[in-house]
Amino acid sequence: MSKIVIQNLNKLYNPNKPNAFYALKNINLSIEDGQIVILKGVSGSGKSTLLSLIGGLSKPSSGEILVNNQNIAKLPDIMSSAFRHQKIGFIFQSFNLLEGLSVYQNILAPLALTKLGKEAMHEKVNQAMQLANIEHKKDQNVGSLSGGERQRCAIARAVVMEPEIILADEPTANLDKENSFIFIEILKKFKLLHKTVIIATHDTLFDDLACIDRCVQMRDGELLE
């Protein structure tokens, strides 16, 4: 059974208006458990939109998104949020950290919704920081971090709940070469942990990586496979 199954997925923006357009058109895609999949395409091809829909950040206009055989496209807000909280780790292009808080406090955010005790939460945050190699900056305010450090903080936050699926939207867009390679090392750790990872990118750095299982091309909201 596939981890993620997308069937006849469409996303129409501004419906019933003169500037209505299809960001996604009739997408059909299956992703197996533990696979690392790259969504390739230029800006505006629909990669980020597809990630948003898989992550439950928005709802499709039509079609189904089955994760572990559950259609997440039709879930009410409480269940969709719970799904996002427990199953998805999102790494955004602009990192989306909570400014004014420290690295530790940012990583703690998803744990605020749990009933874990203080020690258990501390353990989870430490593990996430170790994986992302950011523990040496744990008490530093995220505003004073470099681009690469901010991304590693975002990665730690994305994995602290030990999600099954990690979605990364243009993870290396704001990084230099050195930090991009650091990201790839972390990607290899995800592989070892058997996480299902979907990366939306147009960075050629991912082209010939051994850890990548599949590359899916997108253009104008459609899959080219």
Added chain:
Amino acid sequence: MKFLAMLATAFSLLYLVVVVHALSFSSEKKVEEIDALALHVKDTKIALSFPTNAYQRFVYAP
């Protein structure tokens, strides 16, 4: 939670002071004194010392 606990404690202490003051205020003695005077003078008026009536009308109904 520590912050909320500290806040609750601080306000509890503040209101304890307020309640203790309110309970210890001897209003009976004051009422007795006013009663004693009012019995002699009957039609009492509030003792105001405004420079003009206009000032007085600023607070009190004419």
Added chain:
Amino acid sequence: MLRKNFVEYAILLLFKDRNDHLFSFLIFSFIVFILSSVLFISDSLQYDLIQSIKAQPSIVVENTRAGRAYPMHEGYVYDIAQMAGVSSVEGVVDGYHYFAQKRLWFHVIGDAHLAKDEMLIGQGVQKAMAELYYEDEFHFLTEERLINVKIDKIAPKGTNIISNDAIYLNPNTARAVLGMEMDEYAKLYVTVPNPNEVGQVALKIVEIYPSAKATTQADAIGAVRHVYYYKGGIFMILYVIALVSFFILLKNQVGLVYGEKKKEIAILRSLGFCIKDIIALKLIQNSVVSVSAYLLGVALAYVYVFVFNAPYLRNIFLGSELENSISLTSVVDFNLLFLIFLFGVIPFLAFVILPAWKIAISDMSEAVKS
């Protein structure tokens, strides 16, 4: 939803934006402090005044001529005493003496219980006299002569609300000071045993003496219950200050949700916070701020009014020409305090939670990309 971890994280985020929340906290405390202080002092003064009108006569008659107070002679007493329903009429000497050296008016009241050379003065009068070294006796300077009276007794501090500017003298001495004749009275106290007849008697008095004013006991009690000029004056200024401050506060509150904060909501949503969680978060944060501000405002108002006896504000209510060291009775109207809470805290919360809800229900995918 109200799990310990969640509440702690809500407080963490509150501290992250502490400057904004501190501003809201201070403004709201100020508004509550102002409203509560005025409420406390006005209620306290009114409470004491209500105590003082327990022996209010059935009818008080005062005469006027050309719009000014004018004395009444024995004929008035006789005519009114003849009316059906009237059991007794008592004439009273009452007036104001101008203390030129300090440019103050003293309220001179005739008290038949005092002997010819006895004088009881209020504490404000005593302080004013003492400043000019009138400590044992006082000289009343009238048109005709100088009247020396010994200062016997000082009215107790508890009666300052009615006695502060008063000088109580034997009625004949009072007449001499006020330049009234022996058979003249400033007021008449009319006793009508049957309360149902009071209104009729008052009408009859005014029929006979059209220039006289007949104030019934009910009118006098009503005047004390509605003693404040709520439609204007200090209360109007107070409403305006509170309203303007409140609008500044509400603007700040709305600002807590837009701009950067909009993205914060989107980030939290993307991490798994549902709409209810966002509302709960904002509710927790703003409840902490608003309830603490309210409690602080009320407590500070209590301390200001009842512990320190409301310096400056007291002068607005009592005048500052004569120093009044009144001790305000601790009177707390819980109904009005609850109303202040209701009309303060609810809009305070609503102006954050409603925009937060609106943002939380919107499509977060665009917000997280910006």
